[in-house]
Amino acid sequence: ITEIDALASLTNLKWLDLRNNFLPTISEEIEKPSEVIEYLLKYQMSEKRPMNEVKVLVLGDERVGKTSVVKRLTKNEFDEHESSTKGVSILPFKIDSTVVPNENKKSSLFQKLLSFVSFSKSTSEKEIDILSTEMNGIKLNIWDFAGQQVTHTPHQYFMTEQSLYMLVLDAQIEDSKNLYTIRYWLDMIKSYAGSEVPVIIVVNKVDINSGYRFDIHKYRHSYPNIVEEVLYLSSKNGESFEKLKSVISQEVATLKSVKELFPVSYHAVKSAIEKVQKDYMDDQEYFAICKRNDVLEEGEQRLLLTVLNAMGTIVSYADSLNLDRTYVINPEWVTNAIYEIIRSEHLKNNHGVLKRDDLSKILCTQTYKKEQYSWIIALMERFEVCFSYHENEVLIPAVFENFEPEIHFEEYEDGYRLRIVYEFLPKSVISKFIVRSKFMIKENLYWRDGVILEYEGITAVIKSDELSNSIDIYLLNNSTHSRDFLNIIRNEFRAISENKLKYEEKVPLYLPEHKGKFVPYKELEALERKGVLTNYFYGEEYEIRKLLHGYEPQENLAKINKLIHYLKSNPSEENSIFLREILEIKEQKKENIMDSAFDVMSKFNSIVKYAKNSHELIGIIEKLF
Numbered sequence: 112i113t114e115i116d117a118l119a120s121l122t123n124l125k126w127l128d129l130r131n132n133f134l135p136t137i138s139e140e141i142e143k144p145s146e147v148i149e150y151l152l153k154y155q156m157s158e159k160r161p162m163n164e165v166k167v168l169v170l171g172d173e174r175v176g177k178t179s180v181v182k183r184l185t186k187n188e189f190d191e192h193e194s195s196t197k198g199v200s201i202l203p204f205k206i207d208s209t210v211v212p213n214e215n216k217k218s219s220l221f222q223k224l225l226s227f228v229s230f231s232k233s234t235s236e237k238e239i240d241i242l243s244t245e246m247n248g249i250k251l252n253i254w255d256f257a258g259q260q261v262t263h264t265p266h267q268y269f270m271t272e273q274s275l276y277m278l279v280l281d282a283q284i285e286d287s288k289n290l291y292t293i294r295y296w297l298d299m300i301k302s303y304a305g306s307e308v309p310v311i312i313v314v315n316k317v318d319i320n321s322g323y324r325f326d327i328h329k330y331r332h333s334y335p336n337i338v339e340e341v342l343y344l345s346s347k348n349g350e351s352f353e354k355l356k357s358v359i360s361q362e363v364a365t366l367k368s369v370k371e372l373f374p375v376s377y378h379a380v381k382s383a384i385e386k387v388q389k390d391y392m393d394d395q396e397y398f399a400i401c402k403r404n405d406v407l408e409e410g411e412q413r414l415l416l417t418v419l420n421a422m423g424t425i426v427s428y429a430d431s432l433n434l435d436r437t438y439v440i441n442p443e444w445v446t447n448a449i450y451e452i453i454r455s456e457h458l459k460n461n462h463g464v465l466k467r468d469d470l471s472k473i474l475c476t477q478t479y480k481k482e483q484y485s486w487i488i489a490l491m492e493r494f495e496v497c498f499s500y501h502e503n504e505v506l507i508p509a510v511f512e513n514f515e516p517e518i519h520f521e522e523y524e525d526g527y528r529l530r531i532v533y534e535f536l537p538k539s540v541i542s543k544f545i546v547r548s549k550f551m552i553k554e555n556l557y558w559r560d561g562v563i564l565e566y567e568g569i570t571a572v573i574k575s576d577e578l579s580n581s582i583d584i585y586l587l588n589n590s591t592h593s594r595d596f597l598n599i600i601r602n603e604f605r606a607i608s609e610n611k612l613k614y615e616e617k618v619p620l621y622l623p624e625h626k627g628k629f630v631p632y633k634e635l636e637a638l639e640r641k642g643v644l645t646n647y648f649y650g651e652e653y654e655i656r657k658l659l660h661g662y663e664p665q666e667n668l669a670k671i672n673k674l675i676h677y678l679k680s681n682p683s684e685e686n687s688i689f690l691r692e693i694l695e696i697k698e699q700k701k702e703n704i705m706d707s708a709f710d711v712m713s714k715f716n717s718i719v720k721y722a723k724n725s726h727e728l729i730g731i732i733e734k735l736f
Contacts (some may be wrong), residue, residue: 118148134332159372160510162381164250166271166423170296171279173258178314180279180345181255184355189346198262198450200255201423201443205248206360212436222418232674248410249363251275252423254415262450264539265511267303268494271421273368275359276300282323282343283316297334298535302611309362311338313355320346320678338362368421377415379404379425390444397438437486448479448487451705453507463510463559467503493545495607506549506557508542513559518572525585527597530629531604533614541575541582548600549571567592571600594661596636618662625649635659729732 113663127144169177180197183186215426236568256266278296279548280289300310312325325341340358344351382393383400387606397703401412420427426439426446439445452458458465470484479487488505491497497507533540545552545562553570556563569592572585584600586593601616608614617629630648638646639655646655 119152146410150408151274154374156364157374157376158265159374160378160400161369162373162378162422163248163369164252164422164424165366165369166274166421167251167253167277167519169253169255169276169277170278170300170511171258172292174283175258175279177258177279178255178345180313180315181253183346184527185253185354186446186709188724195259196255196257197454198257198447199443202253202255204251205252206251206356206363207248219430246693249369257450259454261453261509262536264496265449265494267299267537267539267549270300270303272305272308273366274304274308274365276304276308277313278310279313279315280325281316282320282670283321284313285327293330297330299537302535302537307336307339307364310334310336311362312340312341314343315346317343317350318347320412338638340437373418374645377418378723380415381419384440386426390441391437391439393437396636413577443488444478445487448474448492453496453510455538458507458510462512463507465497465505465507467505495546498549500549505625508545508559509538511559515558515561516556516576523572523585523587526588526594527663528619529584529597531582531603531614532617534610535612536580537612538577540607542575544603547603547607564598569593569596589661596659598604618658620648621657622651625651631659632662644709
């Protein structure tokens with residue numbers, strides 16, 4: 112779609128999907144089709160121009176010279192004794208760039224650009240000229256991240272799409288010895304920013320080792336978003352930095368966010384915010400600035416927050432009840448507070464236990480006031496970096512001691528086992544799980560890579576193995592409560608992964624000679640659906656149903672529980688019949704009358720099929736299924 116006027120007459124429109132069209136970003140806050148059309152018509156009539164601003168994230172291990180690279184790039188300076196970045200350092204830098212970097216690309220890129228703006232009849236040739244000329248000066252907000260391992264957990268919350276990434280490597284460390292580190296950072300970018308954001312590989316310190324070569328062909332198959340040209344440079348003598356600027360210029364010009372046109376009223380709000388002389392503001396201040404600059408609708412105000420957050424101008428978390436009244440104007444203020452806490456010797460000496468009263472010993476009291484402490488802790492809790500354990504205590508799993516307590520695993524041999532194998536397992540996954548399961552922690556039994564939980568009298572051990580990219584789950588027995596507990600644990604890891612982290616669940620083989628061997632759960636589930644009763648693994652025959660027993664599909668159970676909740680919340684004679692049937696399924700499963708998840712879902716689906724004849728239930732069932 113390139114013309115909006117034709118939609119204006121569709122006053123009774125119930126549903127409208129405008130994805131994959133050359134249209135401006137539409138906030139989720141603007142839901143009704145009539146409101147979407149009204150917003151687009153208003154946008155169409157307004158004067159527009161690009162923001163000319165991009166967030167650049169610089170990542171890499173500690174001591175590879177990230178800060179030196181940034182300083183040489185932005186200030187043409189070098190300090191032999193540069194100190195390590197404590198959290199995040201943000202430097203603005205203006206760079207020459209254009210949407211049309213060279214004649215060869217002019218035709219295709221410029222035509223896309225014309226398509227992008229042509230939906231608006233009121234878009235003038237002058238506005239197109241503004242877009243193509245103003246792109247010659249783009250402001251980069253360069254985020255230089257700390258490389259210390261303990262700081263990696265919060266990094267992901269500042270990693271945004273439609274940004275440019277620079278991965279800095281040390282030429283002194285050969286590629287073969289650096290394989291894990293390189294893949295770790297590339298996987299982190301891929302998981303939390305997407306597989307399409309451009310990543311520039313920067314090899315620093317070539318003045319020490321000029322022979323280092325990054326094997327780009329080895330990585331580009333798995334990470335096609337790596338920029339083809341690898342930069343070999345020296346922060347010390349300034350070698351190849353003009354070339355780096357050129358590559359940044361070209362890659363920035365390919366980002367959709369740079370090309371996108373925004374009403375001048377949005378620019379006015381952004382400019383007003385940047386003039387505010389403090390680190391943060393509340394929502395009323397923000398809304399007042401919006402209204403003064405003719406951004407009146409709440410949906411537009413929320414949309415603008417999203418845009419500013421992506422560019423690194425502001426930090427906002429409007430989806431959190433504890434944080435939605437405060438917007439951070441100076442991102443360094445909040446990011447460095449978090450990193451300062453995590454890296455503090457005080458926290459390390461207390462093995463990850465932080466007393467709220469001790470924040471004044473960690474944070475600079477001139478920069479951070481006592482009344483701001485609760486908000487900072489709330490943000491860390493929102494990041495699932497920490498959790499409140501007692502009234503005055505906060506626990507931060509990433510800083511726990513890594514001494515695993517004595518565990519008698521032979522006691523767990525008859526219980527459920529599950530192994531979750533990730534393509535990439537960030538250090539934050541087990542930390543987040545510990546935070547989420549805080550109310551089930553047994554007798555303070557936690558360490559950096561694991562935790563022991565208790566639920567309905569059942570004990571479970573959950574531990575992470577970074578080298579094998581896996582999480583192992585052990586339950587004390589295979590009772591009904593154990594099955595419920597296992598599904599609770601699985602659901603937590605599923606929520607933590609948020610469709611960003613790919614993983615595979617594996618169940619153990621039960622014959623003694625195959626102790627410690629696992630098979631993929633989905634493979635077993637597929638065999639059962641085909642009606643296969645037995646299958647050979649490692650040369651021995653196994654019963655499929657026996658292997659699957661107790662490992663119900665968590666998504667199907669979630670659907671059943673949602674429907675049960677709905678039926679209980681909306682009592683009627685008809686609903687009570689369906690509720691009774693569904694509860695009977697769960698009870699039969701508990702009594703082992705039905706041995707497999709397949710049997711449960713077969714019975715359940717037949718009830719749902721019949722229930723679809725009920726007008727009252729059609730809506731909720733269609734939503735769930």
